[in-house]
Amino acid sequence: MAESIATARAGSLVSKLESKICYHRDAALEYMEIKAVVGEVIEEKEMLQHDYHALKDELEAAKKTIVEVNKELAAENEETSLNKKELELVRKKLQDWEAKQNLPELQNCSASEHVQPSNSKQGQKRSMRHQEVPSQGPLGIDADKPDLAEERPGSMLVNNPIVGQTSVVSPSTNDDMVALREHMIKQFLEIDKYGGRIIGIKEMGKLNVKAFEIACAEKFRTTKAADASSKLYSLWQQRITDVSWNPFNTVTVEGNHQEVLNVNDDKLQELKKEWGESPYKAVIDALMEMKEYNCLGDRSTVYELWNYRADRKATLTECTEYMADRVQELTVVKRRKTRRRI
Known part of the structure; x- marks a missing residue:
């Protein structure tokens, strides 16, 4: 119990x-x-x-x-x-x-x-x-x-x-x-940093960076595209400024010696094959601009007044009219600010 x-x-x-x-x-x-x-x-x-x-x-x-x-x-x-x-x-x-x-x-x-x-x-x-x-x-x-x-x-x-x-x-x-x-080029160099895209300054003989950005974006389609574009652009900008690389052939036309771009150059063809038409055309355009402005000797760039809307060299008349319009706009803005303060 x-x-x-x-x-x-x-x-x-x-x-x-x-x-x-x-x-x-x-x-x-x-x-x-x-x-x-x-x-x-x-x-x-x-x-x-x-x-x-x-x-x-x-x-x-x-x-x-x-x-x-x-x-x-x-x-x-x-x-x-x-x-x-x-x-x-x-x-x-x-x-x-x-x-x-x-x-x-x-x-x-x-x-x-x-x-x-x-x-x-x-x-x-x-x-x-x-x-x-x-x-x-x-x-x-x-x-x-x-x-x-x-x-x-x-x-x-x-x-x-x-x-x-x-x-x-x-x-x-x-x-x-x-x-x-x-004188106009010097004036536009001072105002072009503010983004004048109708009439502005263009560096003749400099590569178009957008062509390389587009090509890399189409090939990678990832975050690596920006880095690859920067490296590829720097490589070819350095290459076209290297005087030891001369993708031109000297030909004789009617007794005159002329330099003609060799589009079959190995480096150019390699660029076209690997990265497409856009970077290839950008390099050719830069080289032809150097030739046009007689800069192949030192591979330098030249400032030029440029009509971005028409994609051609700007005339002096267009430049003066553009600057006059900007001055008039600044005058109007100044008057409006003065009225607001009053």
């Missing part, structure tokens, strides 16, 4: 002990879960604090940038009036140059009027015809078209003399135009 009672008590104690063990085990599990959640909350709080400080630093940097930009805008506003005066001088030089271009035609008109009888109908018709010629410019080129205002027969003859032809532009006039173009 006593043994059965002891056995029953022992079983009861064991049951209670097991119950307490299960309770403490569940409590321990809940504690670990709560601890994990608290750790995540603390980590997220630290990240938020880090982001807060980073944003605060960026805000301070942005405020400093705004102050600097305001100072630059104030300086540019002061330069606006000076640029306006320079543009007026450039326009005057262009008008004087065009007037000199039209002078031979005006002289021909005057001579024709003296030769032809004034009372003859035929003479009257010829006189009227010659009076219309000066408005068209030399050799009938329309002077009202900005794209042709600069590239007249006179300048073409000076830059590309042909045996048996005489230039109608005096050397001093051509020198003035060259000096004017160099």
Whole structure:
């Protein structure tokens, strides 16, 4: 009887002990879960604090940038009036140059009027015809078209003399135009960093980086494309500036020695085969630009005024009109800011 009672008590104690063990085990599990959640909350709080400080630093940097930009805008506003005066001088030089271009035609008109009888109908018709010629410019080129205002027969003859032809532009006039173009290039080098993509500066003889980016993006289609494009572009930019590599052949045409690009060059063909037409064409274009600007000797690049919209060399008339438009825009912005402050 006593043994059965002891056995029953022992079983009861064991049951209670097991119950307490299960309770403490569940409590321990809940504690670990709560601890994990608290750790995540603390980590997220630290990240938020880090982001807060980073944003605060960026805000301070942005405020400093705004102050600097305001100072630059104030300086540019002061330069606006000076640029306006320079543009007026450039326009005057262009008008004087065009007037000199039209002078031979005006002289021909005057001579024709003296030769032809004034009372003859035929003479009257010829006189009227010659009076219309000066408005068209030399050799009938329309002077009202900005794209042709600069590239007249006179300048073409000076830059590309042909045996048996005489230039109608005096050397001093051509020198003035060259000096004017160099001055415009210097002016655009100062403003081109702000992103003038209609009229701007182009480095003739420099590779087009977009061609390599497109080729690598099509081949890799991963994050490695940017790195591969940078390495490939640097390799070929260094290669075309290496004077020891000469992918040109010298040929004789009518007794004159000319250098012709060898499109079958091993390196060029290897580039075309491995990376496609786009980088291959970019290299050829850069080499031909060096040849056009006589830079194959030292493989240097040349700054040129460029019409990005038409993808060609910009005329001086286009450049002056573009700069005049920018000056006018800056003037309007300045007036609006002045009105807002008032």
